[in-house]
Amino acid sequence: MANKPVTIEISARHVHLSAADLAHLFGEGYTLAFKRALGQPGQFLSEERLHVEGPKGAFDSVAILGPTRAFTQVELSLSDARVLGIDLPVRASGDVKGSAGIKLIGPKGALVLKEGAIAAKRHLHLSPADATRFLLRDRQTVSVRVDGPRALVFDEVLVRVSAAFHTVMHIDVDEANAAGLTGPTEANILL
Ligand SMILES: [Zn+2]
Numbered sequence: 001m002a003n004k005p006v007t008i009e010i011s012a013r014h015v016h017l018s019a020a021d022l023a024h025l026f027g028e029g030y031t032l033a034f035k036r037a038l039g040q041p042g043q044f045l046s047e048e049r050l051h052v053e054g055p056k057g058a059f060d061s062v063a064i065l066g067p068t069r070a071f072t073q074v075e076l077s078l079s080d081a082r083v084l085g086i087d088l089p090v091r092a093s094g095d096v097k098g099s100a101g102i103k104l105i106g107p108k109g110a111l112v113l114k115e116g117a118i119a120a121k122r123h124l125h126l127s128p129a130d131a132t133r134f135l136l137r138d139r140q141t142v143s144v145r146v147d148g149p150r151a152l153v154f155d156e157v158l159v160r161v162s163a164a165f166h167t168v169m170h171i172d173v174d175e176a177n178a179a180g181l182t183g184p185t186e187a188n189i190l191l
Contacts, residue, residue, distance in 0.1 A: 004134045004189035006124060008146060008169045009039060010176040013080055014063040015050055015104065016073045025050065025106025032066040039168050040125065042067065051105040052076075056085025074102050074117040077174040081119070091118040092158055122175060123158040124189070125165040134189060137161065144169055146187040150180035153190065 022030060032046035049061040052074065059080065073096055081088035086100045100117035103110060124144065126136060136142065138161040144154045157169065169187065176182070 004191075006144065006167060006169050006187055006189055008144070008171060008176075008181060008185045008187050010181060010183070011075065011120065011170050011172055012063065013052075013059065013074075013076045013173075014065050015052070015075075016065055016069045016071075018070060018072045019068045021072045021104070021111055022068055024109045024111055025104060027108040030108075032064060032068070034066070038065065039166055041164060041166065048106075052084070053103040053105060054081075054084025054086045057083040059083070071096055072104075072111075072113060072116050074104070074113070075120045075172070076117060077172045078119050079174050081117075086117060088117060088119045090121050092121045092123070093118075120170070120172060121158050122154055122156065122169070122171045123160055124169045125167060126159060126161045127165055127167050128161060128163055130167040131159075131161040136189075143190040144187050145190055146179050146181065146185060148180055148185075150178065152179040154179075 032048055035045045035047045037044050044066050046064045046066045048064045050064060052059045052062045076088060078088060088100050091099055096116050099115045101114050102117040103112050136159050140159050142157050142159055144157050146152055
């Protein structure tokens with residue numbers, strides 16, 4: 001079997017905001033303050049935090065990732081959804097139509113979103129060079145094996161290929177806990 005190594009990184013709960021929603025929550029003309037660069041080029045963790053609320057519970061101090069996007073998207077784990085009391089669908093990033101509603105509270109305003117909250121479908125960002133090297137196509141699904149005391153094969157990993165990507169796989173905190181991962185971990189793509 002060909003060796004197709006990939007690093008798995010864990011995504012904690014976070015929010016992507018549209019420019020309009022950022023203005024509503026933080027004030028007109030507000031821009032997110034850069035705190036630290038993230039793995040994908042141009043993406044960053046901001047200094048700002050949001051209060052995220054559901055019918056049964058809430059989370060304080062939820063991270064906001066920049067830059068702003070066309071649509072607001074709240075990425076949570078299924079454990080988070082239980083705490084909040086919302087019914088969270090597993091979706092590819094950007095596929096927010098008909099997803100869960102949620103309330104966001106910022107320093108200058110609050111927003112009740114009818115949709116926008118998802119559990120992100122586990123996915124593999126691939127550079128075009130690695131897609132060629134690994135013989136993989138955009139939007140196909142693959143399996144990825146991780147070793148260790150809670151060794152696990154992640155099926156249904158969505159492949160996304162873009163010149164804007166560094167190669168890395170993203171899972172959420174529930175998925176990381178299922179495999180006993182606590183930080184970036186080497187894994188292998190199976191076919
Ligand atoms: Zn990702």
